[in-house]
Amino acid sequence: MSGWPVLLAAALLLSSGCSLLKLDKEMQQARQELLLIPGQLQVSDSGRSALVALLDADSKLIAYRIAAPGETFYFTAAPAAYQLLGFDDRNGNFILDNDEPRHWLSNAQSAPLSVQPEPDERARLSQLNPLRLTPSDLQQAPALDLSLEVLYHEQPRMQSNYLQPVSFDDPRFNDKNVRMGAWQPLTFMRELGYGLYLLAPWDKHKEPIVLVHGINSSPRVWQALAANLDLQRYQLVLYHFPSGLPLSNSAYMLSVAIRDLQLRHTPPRLHVFAHSMGGLVARRAVQLLSADDNQRLCLFITLSTPWxxxxxxASGVRDVPLDIPVWRDMAPGSPYLQRLFATPLPTHMRQWLLVSYAGNTRMLPNPNDGTVPLASALRAAAQDEAERLYLLDETHTSILNSRRSHALLERALSSLPAHGCKPANDT
Incomplete structure (x- = not known):
């Protein structure tokens, strides 16, 4: 995450002013060019999460989600006729089999895209496409195969973006695309899209660690950390998202990705590490997971997160008359930030906070790490839930390369019992 004070100051300059105008234009284009296809899994007799697919008028797959009972799901797509097909994948093969309950909406309802809807609006939208899965729901429906082999063959974007091995030198992580994600997120989505990458082919014997970057950043920031972890033991999973979109969008897509990873590969446990604004995205993603989905999620470690x-x-929202969703989310007291601690994370999950305090800049009136106010990183609610809290004599970015940080992350991983999340004597 590059400095927020620098980001706002630069916005007053011509070059970044142009970037702000680009972002505002892209948000307007999104509203004009995209529809929202939302719904809710109202009933699933098995109690399990369901696979929900968005199909075009010819029953070709556009995208899919995983939804728990009572949960809202959504898709965004260009204006057209769409279908929704949800099913209870009882045998876990990601294929709709003849004996599996399903609900097919051959004419899915859509709504104009609302970038950051209010809670009442969210509730209303969720009722547009209700899905109910009961044992007797064996109606005729289009064939559907969501196995990775088929998806990789029929969905070119997934073939390149989902659980595929990459290196930190991958051009998708370069500075040009970082800027695109921050200032032209709609273009980013068209050209790159959300990504969940691996540093090595999937190995069922390794423990996954999902790494989440911050604003104006990419998975490349984790390179030093990766060099200090035992990659024979840990499977590093890199989440890549456009930081100019509303945080709720990126949190939702991360939650879907974690669920998908767990359903397909069933790792005994996994962990999430996040830097800066990535911590805000990751915490919300964890909150969106169902009780079944989060049981195997153990360590949640954040570095320099502005809680x-x-x-x-807040100054940008007040003084710049443009549509910058991430500023609204990041403004102190925003609805997004209030929701983050309205629901605590599960008690089995072990939260460690690493907070940087060096690099104080005079562009901020209060003590800071060169980017984030110390008071924000030390939000009381975040401290209250943390198992461990460490203050590091590092700047907002140097914390990622710090020997002390790497040692603490290794200490957290080494403290895990052979099975489960907490030692037997831990209360």
């Missing part, structure tokens, strides 16, 4: 937002974001 209480950033004053420069």
């Amino acid at each position: 209480d937002g950033h004053p420069s974001a």
Whole structure:
């Protein structure tokens, strides 16, 4: 995450002013060019999450989601006729079999895209396409195969973006695409899309660690950390997202990706590490997981996360008459930030906070790490849930390369019992 004070100050310059105009234009284009196809899995007699597919008028797969009972799901797509097909994948093969309950909506309802809808609007939208899965629901429906072999063959984007091995030198992580994700997120989605990458082919014997970057950043920031972890033991999973989109979008897509990874590969446990704004995305993603989905998620470690937002974001919302969704989310007291601690994370999950305090800049009135106010990183609610809290004499970015940080992350991993998340004597 590059400095928020620098980001806002630069916005007053011509070059970044042009970037702000690009972002505002892209948000307007999104509203004009995209529809929202939302719904809710109202009933699933098995109690399991369901696979929900968005199909075009010819029953060709557009995208899919995983939804728990009572949960809202959504898709965005260009204006057209769409179908929705949800099913209870009882045998876990990601294929709709003849004996599996399903609900097919041959004419899915859509709505104009709302980038950051209010809670009442979200509730209303969720009722547009209700899905109910009961044992007697064996109606005729289009054939559907969501196995990876078929998806990789029929969905070119997934073939390149989903659980495929990459290196940190991958051009998708370069500075040009970082800027695109921050200032032209719609273009980013068209050209790159969300990504969940691996540093090595999937190995069922390794423990996954999902790494989440911050604003104006990419998975490349984790390179030093990766060099200090035992890659024979840990499977590093890199989440790549456009940081200019509303945080709720990226959190939702991360939650879907974690569920998908767990359903397909059933790792005994996994962990999430996040830097800066990535911590805000990751915490919300974890909150969106169902009780069954989060049981295997053990360590949640954040580095220099602005839990209480950033004053420069509030200044931007107040002083810049443009549509910058991430500023609204990052403004102290925003609805997004309030939701983050309205529901605590599960008690089995072990939260460690690593907070940087060096690099104080005079562009912020209060003590900071050169980017984030210390008071924001030390939000009381975040401290209250943390198992461990460490203050590091590092800047907002140097914490990622710090020997102390790497040692603490290794300490957290080494503290795990052979099975489960907490030692037997841990209360």
